[in-house]
Amino acid sequence: MVLQTFSTQTSNGFGPILDKVLGTKRGEIENFITMDKVDPIYQDPVKIKPTHGITVLTIQFQAHSLHRIDFYMDFCRHAAAAMKIPCTGVIRFPTSIKRWTVLKSPFVHKSSMEVFERRTHKRFLKIHDTHPETLKKWLDYVVDNIPAGVGIRTHTYEFSTPGIGEELARKISATKKINESNLLSRGRRVRPPPLRYWNIEGMASKVAQALAEDPRANIEKVTAKIIEEMKPKTPPMPKKEEKTPPVPKKETNSPKEKAE
Incomplete structure (x- = not known):
């Protein structure tokens, strides 16, 4: 052509x-x-097709200057194409417009006003099927060369083996036990678990059973007694060891006592 x-x-x-x-x-x-x-840098970035379509990063751009954000989007896509990273095209979000109306002069000149507006342009990119190390290098390069007036927000997705939730739950319970033991060793009491961990249904069934056995019983006293019985018990505080003061030695001044 x-x-x-x-x-x-x-x-x-x-x-x-x-x-x-x-x-x-x-x-x-x-x-x-x-x-x-023509130099490829002046052409549209090469679009590499993803192999599996797994999203590993989403990045959102915001700027008030339209030419800066468009130039930076081309820069990011060219960098992704140079590193063989599958990247989507530019996804344009609706431009948010905020307006302010202020008076030119106070008092009698209220009919004379000025309207100011600020336009925020938003763009969006997705990265697919990329190794975490390659993705980190690309992201560091993009962040280091970001122009003034452009803001970015990234969301990185990490994939783990099945069963990671059970492993995290075990780690959390172990950490809680260590923290409780540390508090007890310092002489502090551990707070009971919040109400959402109590057996509310069992508590209500016990109250109903007690009232069925004795209909004349006071429901408030019965409820308070059952709550006290079912209340999660905190471990007792460790007793402090009483140290006996050392016995002072008697000093002898007479020569006979010294000789003995």
Whole structure:
């Protein structure tokens, strides 16, 4: 493909002056550089197709300047194409507009107002099927070269083997036990678990059973007694060891006692 342009012919006598100013001749065709010889940096980024379609990173861009965010989006996509990273095209979000109306002058000039607005442009990219180390290098390179006035927010997805939830639950319970033992060793009491961990249904059934056996019983006293019985018990505080003071030695001054 060859880019061509045709210079317009003028019917009046200002044609030679116009040719001199523009540096062209009327009726001539000017040939430009073909598209295959243009540097790839000026072309659209190469889009690499994902192999599995697994999303590993989502990145959102925000800026008030439209040309800066568009230039930075091309920069990120070119960097992803150079590192063989499957990247989606530019996903455009709706532009958020915020307006303020202020008075030009107080008191009687209320009808004279000024309206200011701020437009926030948003863009979105997704990265697929990329090794974590390669993804980290690309993200560090993108963040280091971010222009002024552009903000980014990233969400990274990590994949683990099945059963990771049970392993995390075991680690959390072990950490709780260690913290409770540390509190007890310092002489502090451990708070009972919150109400959501109590057996509310069992408590209510016991109250109903007690009232069925003795209908004249006070429901408040019965409930308080059962709550006290079913209340999760905290471990007792460790007793402090009483240290006996050392017995002072008697000092002898007489020569006979010293000789003995």
